[in-house]
Amino acid sequence: MTLAFRPDVASDHLRVDLTEWAGVYVVGDVHGCADALDRLLSVLEVTEDDLVLFVGDLIRKGPDSGRVVRRLRNADNMYSVRGNNEQKVLRGEKTVPSLDEDDLAWLRSLPVAISWDGGLIVHGGVDPRKPLDEHTVDDLQNARSLSPDGGYNRPFWYERYARVPRIFFGHTVLGEPVETQWAVGLDTGCVYGGSLSAYDLRRKRFHDVPARRSGRSRSDSKIVSTRTIFE
Numbered sequence: 001m002t003l004a005f006r007p008d009v010a011s012d013h014l015r016v017d018l019t020e021w022a023g024v025y026v027v028g029d030v031h032g033c034a035d036a037l038d039r040l041l042s043v044l045e046v047t048e049d050d051l052v053l054f055v056g057d058l059i060r061k062g063p064d065s066g067r068v069v070r071r072l073r074n075a076d077n078m079y080s081v082r083g084n085n086e087q088k089v090l091r092g093e094k095t096v097p098s099l100d101e102d103d104l105a106w107l108r109s110l111p112v113a114i115s116w117d118g119g120l121i122v123h124g125g126v127d128p129r130k131p132l133d134e135h136t137v138d139d140l141q142n143a144r145s146l147s148p149d150g151g152y153n154r155p156f157w158y159e160r161y162a163r164v165p166r167i168f169f170g171h172t173v174l175g176e177p178v179e180t181q182w183a184v185g186l187d188t189g190c191v192y193g194g195s196l197s198a199y200d201l202r203r204k205r206f207h208d209v210p211a212r213r214s215g216r217s218r219s220d221s222k223i224v225s226t227r228t229i230f231e
Contacts (some may be wrong), residue, residue: 003115003165004133009140014079014111016051021077023050024201026121028177028186029083029170030054032062032096036196037071039209044198048077052198053114055170055186056083056123056141059096059107061216062191066098073106082110083123083170084141112137119201120165125172125183128161144172152222158183168199173218175225177206192218 005013018024025044030037046052058072058080059065072078086107088094099107114121125143126135146160147153156172162182170187177197178185188208190196193215195208 001117001164003113003120004131005113006133006136009112009135009137012082012110012112012137014114016053016079016114016116018051018116018201021049021051022047025050025052025207026168026184026186026199026201027052027054028188028197029057029190030059030062030068030196031057031085031191032059032065032068033190033196033211034062034064034067034071036190036209036211037068040196040198040207043207043209044200046077050077052078053121053168054078054080055121055168056081056110057085057170057187058083059089059099060085060094063213064098065096066100066103069099069103069106073103079114080110081114081121081123082107082112082141086110087141112140115165118165119168121168123169123171125157125169126161126167128157128163142171152224156224158185173223175223177208179206189215189218189223191215192223194223 058068122140124141143157145153146155166182168184173187173189174185184199186197188195188197190211193211195210197208
């Protein structure tokens with residue numbers, strides 16, 4: 001299946017062939033939590049024959065963004081989309097002292113979409129009310145609520161999305177991972193004291209490791225309980 005994107009998105013799109021890899025994992029928002037990432041990759045028993053894909057927001061808020069970036073930069077089997085926090089740093093709106101110029105150049109090179117037959121990774125999500133090829137980079141990085149009030153007000157985009165491709169996403173902080181036929185949400189708030197989650201595409205199951213720190217404070221209203229969103 002060939003996905004159609006706007007020209008600005010198409011130029012930042014990475015296509016991967018899953019048949020070239022033994023295992024395939026999609027990892028949620030790391031936010032500089034390098035220790036949790038190391039533990040998760042150990043739990044997954046990742047080897048150089050496995051592909052590890054990330055939903056973006058590798059950096060900011062956590063203790064060691066530089067170490068996270070260099071872990072991925074030095075790996076031939078790890079790829080990430082560019083999240084809204086990477087975008088904020090590249091625009092100069094935020095700074096991360098542990099990142100050097102080479103790290104920033106690498107962040108700038110990241111795609112905003114990674115796809116394979118039947119699957120798509122973007123950081124935020126999509127608006128199910130319009131075609132994929134009408135979405136801007138900003139849309140894909142920041143989609144969350146379909147409510148006129150935005151933010152963390154329901155409905156969320158993934159509650160209304162029901163079509164191919166299946167979308168893997170982060171950005172919206174969840175109490176537990178979201179899994180529907182059409183969407184998989186993986187930001188389980190590691191940097192806020194939650195967990196770092198991954199989805200095993202081969203075995204169709206989640207893995208996670210708990211944060212080993214209390215994390216940054218966050219209002220309960222901005223952590224979505226997946227036990228109630230589909231009521």
